[in-house]
């Protein structure tokens with residue numbers, strides 16, 4: 016299991032780093048600059064120590080002058096190198112992340128809307144992990160590795176035994192402790208994630224539900240729950256911070272122990288005094304460098320989850336083609352044994368649904384809340400492909416072969432064939448005109464007003480005009496006006512098959528009957544699929560399908576409606 020984890024972690028990093036390949040020379044340059052910066056720091060310590068140790072012995076002036084110039088050059092050079100390295104590495108990584116974002120965005124656009132929201136909301140923060148992977152994990156590791164190699168190599172020139180001691184110390188502080196830090200960070204992230212999620216949910220409920228909590232006097236209880244979660248979160252964070260400070264302290268102490276061991280070994284090997292001092296101080300500096308690996312290891316563990324999600328999105332197949340052209344005039348829709356399951360651990364939202372919708376057919380879908388009515392419409396819009404069975408569309412005529420899946424058609428143009436007023440229709444923070452033109456960009460004012468008339472919004476528009484703004488999601492309209500405007504937009508779209516999900520919700524029964532009658536009259540002989548809770552006004556429908564628990568419980572014709580009190 017653990018082995019699998021490691022393999023898949025490596026796979027994830029490789030998948031993400033595929034985007035770095037075209038920029039590899041920029042990354043190599045940034046890595047060398049980072050290593051140069053660290054090497055300059057180490058060299059500065061070594062040169063300054065040499066200077067201090069030899070100055071008292073009055074060495075030749077030329078040697079002192081060279082050492083002084085070297086110290087100055089390394090001190091200034093380290094700052095300049097750091098600056099250029101930051102520019103180079105950020106430039107390369109931002110180019111890479113731009114490519115990753117573009118690819119993920121394209122994947123999300125191709126996803127069915129119902130399965131897109133969660134991925135979209137995480138896209139921004141998760142993709143930042145790609146940036147961290149390069150800047151805060153891989154580059155520091157590469158730089159530390161190069162400099163540690165150089166330090167051990169230099170020590171080897173002085174004495175193999177000293178080099179061995181230095182290598183052993185660096186392996187503990189630069190490899191073993193970072194692995195331990197990463198393990199603790201992974202464990203910490205697993206403990207913190209659910210606590211943070213609970214705390215975030217509390218905060219969202221308190222902010223978005225403030226009015227309802229106040230109305231029902233439930234605010235103190237919610238605040239107490241939020242405070243309890245915050246306290247638990249802080250307690251766990253404190254415990255984890257204590258452990259990570261202990262690892263930092265151990266790394267610092269081990270850096271000192273390594274320097275001491277180098278000193279003792281160098282003394283016992285009879286190296287010249289100056290070199291002993293230089294090696295000991297350089298070992299201390301190398302130990303500090305190893306500390307940066309602890310931070311890199313922790314960051315690497317922290318971003319694992321995000322990288323997995325990014326890699327998952329990158330692995331989704333892209334849209335291979337634009338899709339088939341939409342049939343002219345009308346379409347014949349068919350569901351055969353169609354089933355939808357949103358989550359593998361939940362019951363299917365729809366199960367084994369058959370529906371035949373030849374041109375001109377009118378079907379009403381009724382059923383209790385959660386029966387699967389909106390999901391059925393989502394199959395017809397192509398927003399969701401069926402998990403079992405088929406959802407097909409063809410030009411009118413006998414069914415040919417297995418039929419063409421709805422999702423095979425040009426998605427951008429599919430609303431010409433099938434669209435309508437869907438659940439939770441959004442109104443844009445724009446004018447009535449702009450909201451309507453979304454459905455048919457070239458529509459004239461007469462056509463806009465006709466659609467408003469059909470939806471029962473004509474009087475309001477006559478009073479306020481088409482250019483009045485509706486506010487965020489129609490906040491400046493009443494519930495009924497919002498519903499009518501969304502309905503007018505659906506009517507204006509005038510697709511081959513009009514879908515109406517609870518189109519008269521929020522209207523009183525008399526108004527609801529009148530609006531539905533007007534919409535059906537406007538449709539003439541073209542298809543309508545209506546989702547409704549009410550059995551009244553269904554005389555004009557060819558078929559009524561009763562859904563319950565995702566299955567067809569009953570189905571009938573107009574006579575069925577009358578027999579059931581419609």
Ligand SMILES: Nc1ncnc2c1ncn2[C@@H]1O[C@H](COP(=O)(O)OP(=O)(O)OP(=O)(O)O)[C@@H](O)[C@H]1O
Pocket residue numbers: 129357358364382383384385386387388389390391438
């Ligand atoms: N995006 C989703 N993710 C997970 N489950 C979902 C999602 N959308 C719907 N469901 C589940 O699928 C089932 C059918 O939902 P659907 O919205 O189709 O019912 P409905 O009949 O339209 O209900 P209502 O009349 O309340 O709008 C429900 O159990 C619901 O919880």
